[in-house]
Amino acid sequence: MVIQLAIRPEMVPTNVDPDFTKDGTTIRDLLYSPWSSYTNKQSLHATIEEQTKIVSGLEWKIVELKAQVESLEKAKDAANKKIQNARTLLTPIRQIPVEILSEILCLVEAKPGYNNQFFMEDN
Numbered sequence: 001m002v003i004q005l006a007i008r009p010e011m012v013p014t015n016v017d018p019d020f021t022k023d024g025t026t027i028r029d030l031l032y033s034p035w036s037s038y039t040n041k042q043s044l045h046a047t048i049e050e051q052t053k054i055v056s057g058l059e060w061k062i063v064e065l066k067a068q069v070e071s072l073e074k075a076k077d078a079a080n081k082k083i084q085n086a087r088t089l090l091t092p093i094r095q096i097p098v099e100i101l102s103e104i105l106c107l108v109e110a111k112p113g114y115n116n117q118f119f120m121e122d123n
Contacts, residue, residue: 088094093101 096104
C-alpha cells in the first residue's frame with residue numbers, strides 16, 4: 001500500500017506547541033470557557049490547519065521510517081544467516097577428516113541392532 005502525501009517532512013514546523021492557539025490562548029482554557037470569541041475561532045481554525053499539516057508530515061516520516069526499518073531487518077536477517085552458516089562450519093564434527101568420518105559411519109551402520117536400541121516401538 002503506497003500512501004502519497006502532499007506535505008513533505010521538511011515543510012512541517014517543529015517548534016509549534018499544540019496546546020496553544022495563534023494568539024497564545026491555551027486550548028484547554030477555551031474548552032472550559034462558556035463563550036468563544038470570533039478571534040478564538042479564527043485562532044482555533046489556524047491551529048487545526050497547522051496541526052493537520054504537522055500530522056501529515058509525521059505520517060510521511062513514519063512511512064519512510066517503516067520502509068527503512070523493513071530494509072534494516074532484512075539486512076539483519078541476512079547477517080544472522082551468515083553468522084549461523086559460519087558457526088556451522090566451525091562445529092567439531094567438521095574438523096574430522098571425511099575419510100575418518102565415513103569409516104565411523106560405516107562401522108555404526110554395520111553393527112546389527114544399533115538402530116533398534118534408539119528407535120524401538122512401544123508395544
